[in-house]
Amino acid sequence: MLSLVIISLTLVACATGKPCDTEESNKELLLSLNKDLLRSLERQEGLPNPSVHLALRLSNHHNLAMENEHLNRLKNNLHNDLQNSLSNSQSVVGLLALYTLALKSSCYDLNAVTFTVCEKSKPLLTHLKKQMHYEKEHIEFSHRPSTNYYQYSLGVLALCVSGVMVDNHVSNKLIKAVEHDHFKHSGGTDTYAMAGMALQCLKDAGSYVQNAGELDTALSKVKENLLASRRTDGHIGNEFSTGLAVQALLAMGSQVEECAAAMEAMRTDARSSTYHNPMAISQILPALQKKSYLTVKSKECLHEDDTLVLEPIDPVVVLPSESEVALTVEVVMSNGAAAVYSVDVPKGSSLLEALELLMGKNVGFTFNKEPSLWGPFLSVVNGEQARQSDRRYWQLSLDGTALSQGVSDFKIEESQKITIKNTSY
Template sequence: MAWFAFYLLSLLWATAGTSTQTRSSCSVPSAQQPLVDGIQVLMENSVTASSYPNPSILIAMNLAGAYNVEAQELLTHKLTASDAADLTIGQLALTIMALTSSCQDPENEVSSLQSQMENWAPSSSNAEATAFYGPSLAILALCQKNPEATLTTAVRFAKTLLANSSPFNVDTGAVATLALTCMYNKISVGSGESYRALFGQVLKDIVENISTRIKDNGIIGDIYSTGLAMQALSVTPEQPDKEWDCQKTMDTILYETEQGKFKNPMSIAQILPSLKGKTYLDVPQVTCSTVVVLEEAERKNPTFKFETTMTSWGPVVSSINSIAENVNHKTYWEFLSGKTPLNEGVADYIPFDHEHITANFTQY
């Protein structure tokens, strides 16, 4: 039997996992799910060759589960090719999370963001609250990649937030909550109580401020800040004194969606994760198919190339490094996990973390 093997997969930048545990659960009624699906399709259809590569859209697409795979791949490739030097701190952080959610390894972008945040400081002791929005995203993105290396920067950021006296901003507060919740959750109980106490204190102050912006109909701040605020309130370890009625917020958002309030792709990207029961903390848990991991292997190793052929069962790998299947010779590429053949196609099989998958060129 003719055979030739490639050992492909020990690089998995996103692993299978469950969604972030929420403190106040709510969901979209099944009768209104088509409404949510409709705005997701509208958002995904905004991705074209000429459109601005918006990382928030890719994050939302991956957290929700993309319907338009071509748009997903196009946006991933456009963000991969973007120049980090042209991006603000916030844009760079979102790009890192977007690429991570697409199972890419944004190593260069992470290094750049780490360097920028090591030198970051607000312009004054009472800087506008919006000045903390980008840095909050940066702490969140860096926490998800390397929380230990981010700790010193996160502590300095948290202390700066405590000392700042500018008027509160819901969007900034929500993203800061997600960032510091990530750091809080990464610290083992008993090994960093002073850090947990600091992050907990800041989180308590922020979520209390967010809770005072909850209107009688459930909207938090305004309709377009509600999506991020829902994420924040659903995951924070420090709950506000005023109980939040998540379902009331969800019902109002669905009503406003029905009224056509969410037509702009960016506004959809902000609300969609909450409608799908996800938050930005779920970015590292997004799962990717074997095809995606093959694409990442190809990107990281220029000597590795593969091709696929579309069949009624979806794409199959037909060639690796110019060694192609041949019907006349009864040869094909077989994929195995360890010594066990995969029971799903490469478009459907979801690898687990540190799994070793072999591509074996063999005969049937």
Template sequence: MQPGVLLLLLLMSYMGVPLLAHKLEVNHEKAIVALNSLLLESTRTVPANPSVHIALRLSEKHNLQEEQTYLRRLKTDLRSLLSRSEQGSRPFTGLVALHLLALRVSCQDLQEKRQALLYLKNKLSAERNHTIYHQVPLTNYYQYSLGVLALCVNDIRIDHSVLSGLVPHDHHQHHHHHHSVDTLAAAVLALKCMRESTVPGRDVWMYSTERRLKAQQAINKLMEKIRRRWTSNGDVGNIYSTPLALQALLATGDTKRWLKGKINLLNKSKQGAFQNPMALSQLLPVLYRKTYLDIGQMDCRSESDELRRVDLEPLEPELSSQPEFVYVSVKERNLATTYTARVPLINQMSLLKVLQAASKNDSNFNFKTEQTLWGPFLSSVNHVPGQDDARTYWRLSSGAHTSLIEGIQDYLPQPGEHILLQLSSF
């Protein structure tokens, strides 16, 4: 081959790469903005979700008026949450933490946040004391980490005993072994925030060198575990824990894994994996190359105001001539099947709709749900509730083996599928 031709081929291949990369970027950008609009659309639903607000605020395009309206709703919810907590109901560590992150990402002043900050400081002390006596926090390590992160991005100095509860000590190492990916990631973000904290208005570190070193060692250990769960297609854990894991990878400078994960998640979202507003709210920041650590740097000035809602075309229901069925069974802890039903599947019914149809057709079947940020959660079946103190919950699976990772409102059963509701231990 002549040298000239070779040179030309080389040049063409070089020129092709940035062009292709640019084309991909433009397509990605369109896809990301579409997801952003979809999330904005979800703000019409109740209850308001602080995680959704955080994602809208961390994105590059805004609808400032809608965000303001949503923030007002969140403040109302937070006030009633804090007054409920005074009546001694269960701890809301994670939820109040998300609300505080939402207030900081909207640049609200300390006065606005005072009561919530006090609540969270007290709850984190309670979480820590519970860990000392019972080896587990009052809620769980995920909420504990979110709590530390929320105080940290709001420039509140955190008591060292609370911090040491987040750093895995070698003698109770086994507690951190079986943590889920999103728990590991939340702990990484909390520790990283604390390690980089400076005293407001001064150029000095907030924590001692020794404390910052301990945090860094803990981050390294936790990241090792996250990387062990990394698969070559870009998933970490399952698809819904991946976005937080990517935040941890991004925060610790692993941009190579972050980019691979981002492309994987974009493809999954095109296949409709992120319809749930909570899941979408965890996905969006990391697509914009943002993490929850960026919340502490927000100054809320000169933001674009160009994001609009998507007007989604209503899908024409396809009428199938033949009714198709889905089967539902209930199993006790001793594995005895106590109930089975065949439910006609009409159009695209969610699992929630299927369960509602089953209980309408048959007085022997009933269930209860609890509202969570992820949507309705199956809390009780046939008068048997899942109980935290007994460490039981209703596990959902398709067939005998495949656990469902979506909630009952998001999961769409297929014709002929067998859905199993089983009381299980955690």
């Protein structure tokens, strides 16, 4: 009976928006998430993820040997990939900004990092400033960045936390984008969150903007949009945007109590293994530790706790599912033409595995995928490409509701219909 009373009191605390757990009671969960991120380094395919490194460095507990090994991979593998992109005049402002933040989180001397383009070697931050000016000019002519405002915000944030004076014309473009609601088709909650952290960094730094009042107004509007995106279950936007949203609210001065429902929602998700994607964990872990990417600015890398140890775990053997479910896939091309396909897949298959099975049936369905920090995404379906440069992407939806997970994360647990639509933004 006593246990039921305790549970009831806990539910009342959650319902009233008060923190349900102390940081001490959630220490085991935070350590588990931290270890999940470390283990992701061991099975990481492709380029090292700077967002994962950033979260590990912002954490309260460390495995410095593994973090240093990952830092070296960033400085080699990711650096070389960025070098190739810059040499080919590609816009990589978001990845370059994350790389900057990752290095800064390890207290690495950013002036010692250079890229050579057209036989001229220039520092990392010089290249980032150049990329930001290119994006700013693109906004002037096209009324939007060549990438998106999420990456643009990341660029402003990375320059600011690195102590670089952000050109007022660059920061003003971000302020105007907030003022005129240009984020609704550019990432929504995630973009507002990243913009909020970038603009707050400018305010904290006392950076000159064309109108300081406009900066305050933009920050207020960002906060209003984030708070307006709160759901009854505590999430802000959706379960995968809540981490950045909480980071932004904390950075902009919200009290921890104001974010209690969102933090509890993230803890609930974490305990139910919703956040198995390393990119997702890298965004919620700082938030659950009451930190944000702005914390990087004051990080000193001194007297760090180096007690995090990965215990050996038994390999998980996944047995083939004996039951199959029917999957219907509808493909809608840019001109509106639609085609429908059906395939039976083992229950629990990822959408990516299901699409591979469908393509193997040789019924006319084909697709290509490209890597990203969140995992693979569809780039070509039935011979038609959806390119960022054309402001298009392949939207995945279930019964008219856009999926919040990518093709490798979403699981097919029952018979259902997935729509893949070439969509503009």
